[in-house]
Amino acid sequence: MSEPKNKRQKREDYRAALRANGVTELPRKKFYRQRAHANPFSDHSLIYPPTPEQMDWASLYPHYAVEEPTEQKTEAMETDDTTGQELSAPAIRKLTKNVEVADIGCGFGGLLIALAPVLPDTLVLGLEIRVSVTQFVEDRIKALRVQNEEQKLYRNIAVLRANTMKFMPNFFTKGQLNKIFICFPDPHFKARKHKQRIVSTTLNSEYAYVLRPGGIVYTITDVPDLHEWMVGHFNAHPAFERVSEEEQEADSLVEIMRNETEEGKKVTRHNGQKHVALFRRLEDPQWPEEVSA
């Protein structure tokens, strides 16, 4: 990093202080800035569970954990653990309900925070690949939970650092999700970077896997060509159909997606265009042999 030392120092001091004081005030973005792009193909030192069953959701949503007094928090298993350990690892606390909404590339968490009161009975998870940004959202949610303790708000949202392009099946079981948000993804303008785009023919199969039939993928972008790309790829995928314009505009979450994400606000400031497209997960087709039989 070419950052001047004092800046980094300030950032570290700030975050340490924030943690020491117990998070009560909202974190300030300037101490969490990070380069806007991350290479999804490199081996980040990510923490992810070997299987969804071994995911420690209770540490993210402590208010939804099944009461088990003796248990303490267990960190999600690291990849370089010796084999067999996960079998002997302490039982993982279950949640009373599963995560059903995922915001892939949640950025600074604007959408999560807007969704929290709108979907009070649904667990919403933000996934973000950048460390600092994830940390910011985490601190932000912590502060909001403390500030709104009486109303019991923001207990249903959480954030996780993850590379969804590689490890989504490690977090979610088949058909677990009801909604996936893909908001203002990295457009990857260069043709040779298109493989890094979050929407692609092959990745759509994974979205179809974690979504239950009838589930919706929400996409929004300010880049017309990326919009066309996403529409093209979802339309071409047999597991998805585009949601009609009327139905799209009737969905109250679309308005939130348009206006509440940090990127969305920025595009508004610059008078940019916003392109929205929703796609419904269809039922899996019958096996070919059953069709002919």
Added chain:
Amino acid sequence: MALPYHVLKVHDGIIFAARGSNIHSFNSNFEPISVWKYPVKQEETNGQKTESETPAPTVEAEESSAPEGPPAKKRKTEDGEAAAVVTEESKEQEAKEETTTEGQTETKTDGKNQQEVNRRSRRQKQKQKTEGAMAKNNNKAVLETPFVQGMYLTTDGRHLVAITGADKTIWVFEHDGAGNLKQLSQRAMPKRPCALALTPDNKTILSADKFGDVFSLPLLFTPAEPTAAAAAATTTTTSEVATPEPTPSAPATPVIVPPTDVAKAQQLSVKPQANELTVHTLRNLKALENQKRCLERQKAAKLAAALQASQFEHTLQLGHVSMLTSVAVAVHPSHPNRTYIITADRDEHIRVSRGIPQAHVIEGFLLGHDEFVSRVCIPEKRGDVLISGGGDDDLFVWDWVSGSLLGKAAVLAEVKKALAAEEAEKVTKVAVTRIFDVQQGEKTQIFVICERIPLLLVYTLTSTNTLEHTQTLSLPGNPLDVEYLKAESKLLVSIDPNTSSETQEEEANNGGVSSILALSSDESSWKVAPTGGLKVTESAEADNSLSPQDLQKLLYTTESLRKTNKDDE
């Protein structure tokens, strides 16, 4: 340096053994039948080229149209030998990226173009160096040797399919049943194939590549306009070695893009992805203008390239965002009409998808590995069980259709047990390179090879689906591959002779270093048969083009899949 026979394949008493870039065939007594020699000096894939007379302008167009393009990913060696380099960082490179063609100064190219190309090549090389690629240059030369990476037989044994690494090529041969191979086609894939599988009907090849994609290709195909070279290659009589003559001209590597890319190239908009509303700074606006100009020129070039390249049909079936290591087509006994595609990757996943034409449906994942998966094996008679191995200390046994883990079987622990104390101490991890099943009557035996471990582990898959270790066999050198000669109940294990522990005296007595061992079994255990192996003698088989270190790098690639430098940002 003696080159080992590093890949084996057996069909009905015929043994195919790949050695370096060549494929030898033997009968069951190891009498040589024929050799297919990799067409050295031949410009890569010119067998498929339809426009070999006119590529020079294309080269020029591509070069000039992408001035701010990425540094060269592939590069021809100075002497113009057919070879390509895939840099380590190439993971993020996009599928239809053009191969640059510098260094390939051909007779057809006029002098001006030549200069231009050379100049660019120099510049790009410099760029590579400044980017710190210097340290990798040594590796590059090594990786350029197109070793056979895998061989696959159709169930009827009539066709042999092979992949060579560095040139990303899939070769299809016709097998006459007596060990003679006739080269039918060669197809250079967009990305390096890591593993292949054939569909049960023997009509389709599934190619799993380094970038995580699985393409399907018809087994048999005829190039649209075969060139003289391709014709020569296909008309070579079956009784002799198929060695196509080097062709005089093939300056440009054909750029292989999926067929849809032709359409894509045609539609390629002359306006860039961003527009004035999405770009907010002056400098970015300037860049945008620049981009627009470039795109216009690129469009023409891309269209030409795409048209030229879409010479063979290949369809994207599914993909991981991770390097694939193994692919299998499976049929579960409960539904004999359903086929599944099983893919394993470097990021610990094993994915179960439906077969073609519904490969977009993911049925499930087999999750639980903590390290890369390098091999999956579905025993022939036990289609409900899948055994997987890789960088973990154990083998995993799965009920793959339900996705549940049935059990594990120790590998590292068994290896440590079998090695001498000080050796065992050094071995802290294993990388499984082969999991091979042999059916003897009712008994399903599983043979496991780990990289650089001179042992063969033998397990038995019981009727209750547990994998029991039954034997560890010490070998005179590192095993590379294992195959089974059914008719004679002989197990063949190819050995890297350079790691042989045989003394010179033994070598002299045996008439050479053991290269392929034949193992026979009595009721309970396997042992090396005193006769019936294949020996090589150092002098006759020396290959000077490779240093021992280089050869090791080519032969032992599995451990490098382990994640070490985790880049954190």
